[in-house]
Amino acid sequence: MPRNKIKIGSLEINTYVYIPPMAGVTDIAYRKMVRLFDKETLMSTEMVSSKALMYRPDQPVMKLTADEHPVGIQLFGHEVEAMSNAARLAEEQGADFIDINMGCPVPKIVKGKDGAALMKEPDLAVEVAKAVIDSVKIPVTVKMRLGWDSCNKNSPELAKRLEDIGVSAFTVHGRTRAQAYTGSADWEAIKLVKENVSVPVFGNGDVKTPYDAKKLLEISGCDGVAIARATMGAPWLSRQINEYLETGSFSPEPSQMEKLDLAILHVSEMIKLKGEYVGIRESRRHLINYTKGMPNSSKIRGDSGKVTSFEEAKELVERLRRELSLCISNTCNE
Ligand SMILES: Cc1cc2nc3c(=O)[nH]c(=O)nc-3n(C[C@H](O)[C@H](O)[C@H](O)COP(=O)(O)O)c2cc1C
Numbered sequence: 001m002p003r004n005k006i007k008i009g010s011l012e013i014n015t016y017v018y019i020p021p022m023a024g025v026t027d028i029a030y031r032k033m034v035r036l037f038d039k040e041t042l043m044s045t046e047m048v049s050s051k052a053l054m055y056r057p058d059q060p061v062m063k064l065t066a067d068e069h070p071v072g073i074q075l076f077g078h079e080v081e082a083m084s085n086a087a088r089l090a091e092e093q094g095a096d097f098i099d100i101n102m103g104c105p106v107p108k109i110v111k112g113k114d115g116a117a118l119m120k121e122p123d124l125a126v127e128v129a130k131a132v133i134d135s136v137k138i139p140v141t142v143k144m145r146l147g148w149d150s151c152n153k154n155s156p157e158l159a160k161r162l163e164d165i166g167v168s169a170f171t172v173h174g175r176t177r178a179q180a181y182t183g184s185a186d187w188e189a190i191k192l193v194k195e196n197v198s199v200p201v202f203g204n205g206d207v208k209t210p211y212d213a214k215k216l217l218e219i220s221g222c223d224g225v226a227i228a229r230a231t232m233g234a235p236w237l238s239r240q241i242n243e244y245l246e247t248g249s250f251s252p253e254p255s256q257m258e259k260l261d262l263a264i265l266h267v268s269e270m271i272k273l274k275g276e277y278v279g280i281r282e283s284r285r286h287l288i289n290y291t292k293g294m295p296n297s298s299k300i301r302g303d304s305g306k307v308t309s310f311e312e313a314k315e316l317v318e319r320l321r322r323e324l325s326l327c328i329s330n331t332c333n334e
Contacts, residue, residue, distance in 0.1 A: 010141030050077030210244035233289025
């Protein structure tokens with residue numbers, strides 16, 4: 001069955017799933033792991049500071065590989081000149097779209113008027129988006145929250161204003177900035193944005209399974225679903241969701257042994273990308289995520305947190321493999 005097509009300005013995508021930016025996570029290695037399972041998943045880089053790009057235009061997070069489309073670069077900032085400059089650099093890098101971050105709740109970001117702080121200043125948000133749109137030919141999207149806090153849920157009005165100046169799609173995380181990650185995402189509230197604009201909207205927040213994805217789309221009326229945390233250690237999830245939405249069923253997740261192969265592949269990709277010292281340290285979280293739910297998982301978590309070389313990571317994975325085989329032969333239920 002053919003995939004549904006979503007048009008983000010001039011970009012046509014064949015997926016319901018967007019894996020949105022996660023700082024420290026959605027790097028080239030991560031994106032490569034996802035594309036092993038589903039080449040068409042829409043993805044984005046980690047957020048990039050437009051101000052930092054003024055001083056150092058060659059930020060490693062901006063790098064894209066030739067075979068990883070469709071992919072966007074997410075920018076944050078509130079200064080028109082810096083954002084226009086960053087947008088041009090992102091376009092030169094080969095990004096298919098530019099995403100503007102209007103949702104980051106982190107204090108050091110919002111203190112500088114960036115991220116979710118732009119939702120408190122809609123005129124500035126529109127000015128920044130207009131400058132970015134005017135600087136590039138590729139589509140520009142915006143990722144936002146429901147609003148600053150429960151008294152200021154202005155996402156439907158802000159999205160409409162941004163659509164009017166040419167924003168091509170939105171990702172809406174169903175929480176306010178004040179909520180950060182507490183409570184649960186309000187998919188009904190995302191619907192108010194979807195109803196107020198005619199460009200595609202990706203609903204975001206707390207989707208963990210293909211069933212959740214379907215429910216979010218039913219409740220919010222969104223065109224697609226953005227899934228962040230649940231894809232960590234589960235690069236196959238976007239494929240499962242696309243399959244489920246298209247056919248009503250989905251392929252099983254990899255076996256625990258296969259997950260160990262994926263874990264070590266991810267670690268090796270991280271080392272290729274960042275060198276052994278940084279790569280292995282940044283891989284620890286991935287090792288933990290791939291091995292979630294395996295026997296002795298709390299011990300694995302501790303051991304994964306201590307690996308300092310590729311050799312140690314491989315030894316850890318081999319040990320887990322032996323333990324798993326023993327478990328399987330003893331039908332361990334732990
Ligand atoms: C580790 C981490 C880093 C994140 N970094 C970014 C970011 O750079 N830009 C952004 O717009 N959102 C960022 N987010 C938010 C996610 O894109 C997403 O909106 C949020 O996690 C809710 O979706 P989920 O419930 O599927 O995880 C980050 C989230 C996490 C967990």
